[in-house]
Amino acid sequence: MRIVSAQDYDLRREVEYGSPEQNAAVKRIVADVRSEGDRALLRYTAQFDSTTLESDELRVTEEELQAAYSQVEPSFVKAIAAAAANIRAFHQKEKRNSWMDLQPDGTLLGQIIRPLKRVGVYVPGGKAAYPSSVLMNVIPAQVAGVPEIVMVTPPATGGKAGIDPYILVAAAEAGVREIYRVGGAQAIAALAYGTESIVPVDKICGPGNIYVALAKREVFGAVDIDSIAGPSEIAVLADDSADAAFVAADLLSQAEHDEMASAILVTDSAAFAQACQKEVQRQLAELPRRAIAAASIERYGVILLVDSLLEGIQVINRLAPEHLELMVHEPMSYLSLIENAGAIFLGPYSSEPVGDYFAGPNHIIPTNGTARFSSPVDVDDFIKKSSMIYYSKQALLDNGETIMELARREGLEGHARAIEIRLQREGKAGNAHDN
Amino acid sequence: MRIVSAQDYDLRREVEYGSPEQNAAVKRIVADVRSEGDRALLRYTAQFDSTTLESDELRVTEEELQAAYSQVEPSFVKAIAAAAANIRAFHQKEKRNSWMDLQPDGTLLGQIIRPLKRVGVYVPGGKAAYPSSVLMNVIPAQVAGVPEIVMVTPPATGGKAGIDPYILVAAAEAGVREIYRVGGAQAIAALAYGTESIVPVDKICGPGNIYVALAKREVFGAVDIDSIAGPSEIAVLADDSADAAFVAADLLSQAEHDEMASAILVTDSAAFAQACQKEVQRQLAELPRRAIAAASIERYGVILLVDSLLEGIQVINRLAPEHLELMVHEPMSYLSLIENAGAIFLGPYSSEPVGDYFAGPNHIIPTNGTARFSSPVDVDDFIKKSSMIYYSKQALLDNGETIMELARREGLEGHARAIEIRLQREGKAGNAHDN
Numbered sequence: 001m002r003i004v005s006a007q008d009y010d011l012r013r014e015v016e017y018g019s020p021e022q023n024a025a026v027k028r029i030v031a032d033v034r035s036e037g038d039r040a041l042l043r044y045t046a047q048f049d050s051t052t053l054e055s056d057e058l059r060v061t062e063e064e065l066q067a068a069y070s071q072v073e074p075s076f077v078k079a080i081a082a083a084a085a086n087i088r089a090f091h092q093k094e095k096r097n098s099w100m101d102l103q104p105d106g107t108l109l110g111q112i113i114r115p116l117k118r119v120g121v122y123v124p125g126g127k128a129a130y131p132s133s134v135l136m137n138v139i140p141a142q143v144a145g146v147p148e149i150v151m152v153t154p155p156a157t158g159g160k161a162g163i164d165p166y167i168l169v170a171a172a173e174a175g176v177r178e179i180y181r182v183g184g185a186q187a188i189a190a191l192a193y194g195t196e197s198i199v200p201v202d203k204i205c206g207p208g209n210i211y212v213a214l215a216k217r218e219v220f221g222a223v224d225i226d227s228i229a230g231p232s233e234i235a236v237l238a239d240d241s242a243d244a245a246f247v248a249a250d251l252l253s254q255a256e257h258d259e260m261a262s263a264i265l266v267t268d269s270a271a272f273a274q275a276c277q278k279e280v281q282r283q284l285a286e287l288p289r290r291a292i293a294a295a296s297i298e299r300y301g302v303i304l305l306v307d308s309l310l311e312g313i314q315v316i317n318r319l320a321p322e323h324l325e326l327m328v329h330e331p332m333s334y335l336s337l338i339e340n341a342g343a344i345f346l347g348p349y350s351s352e353p354v355g356d357y358f359a360g361p362n363h364i365i366p367t368n369g370t371a372r373f374s375s376p377v378d379v380d381d382f383i384k385k386s387s388m389i390y391y392s393k394q395a396l397l398d399n400g401e402t403i404m405e406l407a408r409r410e411g412l413e414g415h416a417r418a419i420e421i422r423l424q425r426e427g428k429a430g431n432a433h434d435n
Numbered sequence: 436m437r438i439v440s441a442q443d444y445d446l447r448r449e450v451e452y453g454s455p456e457q458n459a460a461v462k463r464i465v466a467d468v469r470s471e472g473d474r475a476l477l478r479y480t481a482q483f484d485s486t487t488l489e490s491d492e493l494r495v496t497e498e499e500l501q502a503a504y505s506q507v508e509p510s511f512v513k514a515i516a517a518a519a520a521n522i523r524a525f526h527q528k529e530k531r532n533s534w535m536d537l538q539p540d541g542t543l544l545g546q547i548i549r550p551l552k553r554v555g556v557y558v559p560g561g562k563a564a565y566p567s568s569v570l571m572n573v574i575p576a577q578v579a580g581v582p583e584i585v586m587v588t589p590p591a592t593g594g595k596a597g598i599d600p601y602i603l604v605a606a607a608e609a610g611v612r613e614i615y616r617v618g619g620a621q622a623i624a625a626l627a628y629g630t631e632s633i634v635p636v637d638k639i640c641g642p643g644n645i646y647v648a649l650a651k652r653e654v655f656g657a658v659d660i661d662s663i664a665g666p667s668e669i670a671v672l673a674d675d676s677a678d679a680a681f682v683a684a685d686l687l688s689q690a691e692h693d694e695m696a697s698a699i700l701v702t703d704s705a706a707f708a709q710a711c712q713k714e715v716q717r718q719l720a721e722l723p724r725r726a727i728a729a730a731s732i733e734r735y736g737v738i739l740l741v742d743s744l745l746e747g748i749q750v751i752n753r754l755a756p757e758h759l760e761l762m763v764h765e766p767m768s769y770l771s772l773i774e775n776a777g778a779i780f781l782g783p784y785s786s787e788p789v790g791d792y793f794a795g796p797n798h799i800i801p802t803n804g805t806a807r808f809s810s811p812v813d814v815d816d817f818i819k820k821s822s823m824i825y826y827s828k829q830a831l832l833d834n835g836e837t838i839m840e841l842a843r844r845e846g847l848e849g850h851a852r853a854i855e856i857r858l859q860r861e862g863k864a865g866n867a868h869d870n
Contacts, residue, residue, distance in 0.1 A: 076844060079837045090544055093536055101528055101795075108781075109525055109795055114774065116808055130845050166844060202808040224808035243860075249853040256849035288848045335823070339552065343822040346543075349857060350826040353850040357841040358834055360536075360544055361822035373551055373637040373659035375820035385810035387778040387796035388770070391785040399793055402514045406792040409511060409601060410565050413723045414691035415788040418684040422784060425678075 001251075001280050001297050003273050006266065006304040006315045018214045026185045026214040033189035038196045044186035049125075051155040053181070058197050060163060060179040068168035077169060083358050084135050084173050090360030091143040094379040106392030111385050115145035116224075118199065119382060120191035121176070122206035123167055125154035125183055131170035132356065136363050136377065137206050138174035144382035150201060151176050152191060154183025183208075185215035192219035203382070207364075226381065227374060230367035231260035234352060235321035235341075237312050237334075238276070240269040242327035243348060248279035250325060250352050255296035256289040262300035264319065266312045273303045313337045320371040323352050342371040396422055436686075436715050436732050438708050441701065441739040441750045453649045461620045461649040468624035473631045479621035484560075486590040488616070493632050495598060495614040503603035512604060518793050519570050519608050525795030526578040529814040541827030546820050550580035551659075553634065554817060555626035556611070557641035558602055560589035560618055566605035567791060571798050571812065572641050573609035579817035585636060586611050587626060589618025618643075620650035627654035638817070642799075661816065662809060665802035666695035669787060670756035670776075672747050672769075673711070675704040677762035678783060683714035685760060685787050690731035691724040697735035699754065701747045708738045748772045755806040758787050777806040831857055 018026075032040040038055045046052050069077065100110035121137045123129060134151070141149050151171055156162050163181055171179060180198060182190060188208075194200035204216055205226035216225040234254035236247050251263040267273050280297065287293055306312040309328060316324060320340035328334065331346040338344055342365035343355055356363045364377040400423045407415035453461075467475040473490045481487050504512065535545035556572045558564060569586070576584050586606055591597050598616060606614060615633060617625060623643075629635035639651055640661035651660040669689035671682050686698040702708050715732065722728055741747040744763060751759060755775035763769065766781040773779055777800035778790055791798045799812040835858045842850035 075840060079840045079844075082834075082837055083841060090536065093534065094546065096531075099528065101525065107794070111529065111796075111813070112770075112779070117774065127846065132841060132845065221803075221805070224805075245856055245860075246853075249849070249856045253847070253849040253853040256847060283852070287852070289846075293849060332825070335547075338821070339549065340819075341821050343824065344547070346823070346825040349828050349831040350824050351831075351853045351857060353838055353842055353847075353853050354826050354831070354834075355822070355824050356850060358838045359542070359824050359826060361546075361824060365822070368656075370656070370659075371819065371821070373819055375818075376822050378546070378820065380815065383810075384775075384806065384808055385813065386773070386776050386806070387790070387800070387811050388781070389778065389785050389790050389794050389796060390767070390781040391789050391794060393784050396784040396786075396789065399517075399789075402517055403788055403793045405510060405514045406518060406567060407788055409514075410567065411562065411724075412688070412691060412788075414684070414688040414728060415791060417718070417722075418681075418688040418786045418788050421680055421684045422786060425680075 001277050001301045001303055003277060003303040003305060006306045006311065009302060009304055018210050022210055023214055026211055026218055029185040030189040030215055030218050033186050033195065034193040041182060041186050041190050041195050044184065045155070045182055048184050048186075049154050053155070055197050058180045058182060060168065060181060062177075064163070065168055065172050065177070068165035068172070071165035072169050076166065077173070080131055080135070080170050080173050083132065084139060086358060086360040087135055087139045087362070088143060091140045091362070091379050095143065100388070103395070105394040105398065107395045108388070108390040110388040112388055113383050113385055115147070116141070116202045116382050116384060117146070118148040118150065118201045119146045120201040120204045121149065121151045122187065122204065122208050122212060123151055123153040124208050124212070125156065128207070129153065129164050129167050131166045132363065133207060134167060134170040135174050138171070138176055140362065140377055140379050141382040142175055144379045146382050148178070149176050150178040150180070150191070150198070152180045152182050152187040154187070155181040185211045188212060188215035188219060192223045205377070205381070226364070226377065227366065227370070229364070231262065232257045233262045233322040233367055234325065235264045235266060235316055235319050235323070236325040236327055237309065237316055238265060238267045238272060238327040239309060239329060240272045241329040242272060244272060244275035244279045245283075246348055246351070247276050247327055248283050251280060251301070252283055252287060252293050253351070253353055254323070255293040255301060256287060257296075259292055259295040259299065261296045263297060264301070264321070265303045266306060266315050267303065268306050268309050268312060270305060273305055277303060309334070316341065320369045322365045322367045322371065323355070325350065325352060340371045342366045342376055393426070397426060397428060400428070436712050436736045436738055438712060438738040438740060441741045441746065444737060444739055453645050457645055458649055461646055461653055464620040465624040465650055465653050468621050468630065469628040476617060476621050476625050476630050479619065480590070480617055483619050484589050488590070490632050493615045493617060495603070495616060497612075499598070500603055500607050500612070503600035503607070506600035507604050511601065512608070515566055515570070515605050515608050518567065519574060521793055521795040522570055522574045522797070523578060526575045526797075526814050530578060535823070538830070540829040540833065542830045543823065543825040545823040547823055548818050548820055550582070551576070551637045551817050551819060552581070553583040553585065553636040554581045555636040555639045556584065556586045557622065557639065557643050557647060558586055558588040559643050559647070560591065563642070564588065564599050564602050566601045567798065568642060569602060569605040570609050573606070573611055575797065575812055575814050576817040577610055579814045581817050583613070584611050585613040585615070585626070585633070587615045587617050587622040589622070590616040620646045623647060623650035623654060627658045640812070640816070661799070661812065662801065662805070664799070666697065667692045668697045668757040668802055669760065670699045670701060670751055670754050670758070671760040671762055672744065672751055673700060673702045673707060673762040674744060674764060675707045676764040677707065679707060679710035679714045680718075681783055681786070682711050682762055683718050686715060686736070687718055687722060687728050688786070688788055689758065690728040690736060691722060694727055694730040694734065696731045698732060699736070699756070700738045701741060701750050702738065703741050703744050703747060705740060708740055712738060744769070751776065755804045757800045757802045757806065758790070760785065760787060775806045777801045777811055828861070832861060832863060835863070
């Protein structure tokens, strides 16, 4: 892991969004599923997942869900239930009520908060199928009050149509009962436009490969989508009070995700930088996923030396990392200075995996610098608001002329007349308008 | 205005998103401004706005802002200030605090709410320059606490570099002091990537023509953008207690916006349908913008007859209109049944222009059925959240094994070890891991 001065390091990272060929393929798949429904859905499932299904085999049965429980360790069921309880408790605190402002003239103004009606959660197949991600996508929707939550996930390839039992148990523990064994761009199209077997949704969320990401972009507008996640990132701000072995372990836990993942240490202590560098080397050698972690560390891992922790915080704010650990003396004293970070972990025991799996806050967090303007997934992602205006006769009499002046200034005489006709009815604004 | 049975009417409406040529032009403009900065910005301003400027002439001066006040009627300044005060008061009530959950084992979990740092507001030129839209975009950002709000608007064409004084006064009343005379895709690119004269922003909002809309889509990811508004819509649900002249005036106030605007009446009364049809005809003939309104009514205006108000509400929920008026007896009794509508106006005096200009809720509202999953602009559009996790030693000792089990189940041994190394340090989890 290189040690460089923060001033010499280019913080930007470009991310690409699929080749023209991939884009064209996705457009075709989406159009076909939209026009042909189940027929195209089953055809693409046979083609891409080597699994031949009939329409009535798409949905995972209640028996399969129950059978999954006997295929996993009881300790796993207990662990996932405990994590689900924590995640549910945290997201409960995010909930908001509709509200009303009652004005003295009889006017009522307000904001009505409602859950979305139907949400689709994509769960990738194979090694990228993470039970924890099922919880993190489903539970906020459920807490928001979404009455219909549906999951799609590709069938195991090679003619077997089964779904990973750990995924099924996580879904059941989160409360999902409507699950379809379809994946890829064809699953996204089915969720967006509906087929004979799948009722369309209002929003699609969940991670996926490049085809899934492109399909989500393609259907956006017909339905809402979540943001498209980039490779995972961690930044650790540490001083010499930090434990180098802890910090190294946390950096590697991020690096093992993906060769594109990035792990950055920012420190004001050259001695700590060297100690951490050594610890990363030592722990890396023993890691099962050392090939991936080593590639990530080689390409995107760096130790940035700064003159002071305050300079370090400026670097952090420019990075706007997905995950930030404050491994410094009195970490709370720096909290108000952190402008841009998706999730902030404070102190020696707040190792990032605590948040990935268990503490309660969501682990779906903005990547690639977008923490500057976006937020971890939460209950707000599954609600919609309506404004409410109950204007009283008195309020219209008092303010009608002002509203008409503003409308006429914008050249919208029809707007002014909608007010005027009411004032005239009440015997105010007696003069007929010019034409 | 046709009267048809609701059952025979296709509620869907497709919206297009620019030709390939327009897309290509926008991509080129954005790339040029990104690589050349001011040079490209000024070149495109000369080309598209026929206005030759130097870099140091881009920013509107404090003198121009002051001069604008002498070019508008004092009554306009008073009206816009009153509207701004109402909009500010309403949006203040949307504000939320950061919060913390304090757990018995010493753990602190929370959500930190912060304003975005810098926001750019696009204001179209010419006849589409609406002072009310300036307020509706700027004030929520300001209430959210955004410290830097910058406005861009194209110069008057034909060699004059002036900006509409009504727009300048609205900006000043809303509190904006940093204004640049640039427009089109080149202005969006400048806001997203910055130039020598314009510091880049975190989010771009505000309406614009197709080039502006495409440019916003092009830069999304580098910065946040607001949603791209479609043509305006109103649906009125009325029974025979409603005033046909009021309803007709409100339908026309929407129709006059744009030939693409849509005005739909849903009613259970054939007599009211006919009365309203007649009133629309009568009022339309006297409207200054009758050509536009007539085209809108001809193409998208319709009166839908339903058997009952409850059926009417089902139609409304499928339409998911931008604006909904409930012109029925006891409108409040229907409020909880409305699932999808951007803004809901209740009762005879809540004419839609009341909300467009004055009452307080935002007039930027989801169109084209997207009220199913999105919301009017509000303070939440200008904040970002960070999760906070301060995990205690006790919590890690209590839950570490569970977290490790979940991590190992996902094949992420590095995650498990980040926990394990801490447990070992505390004398727990004594056994070394297998490799």
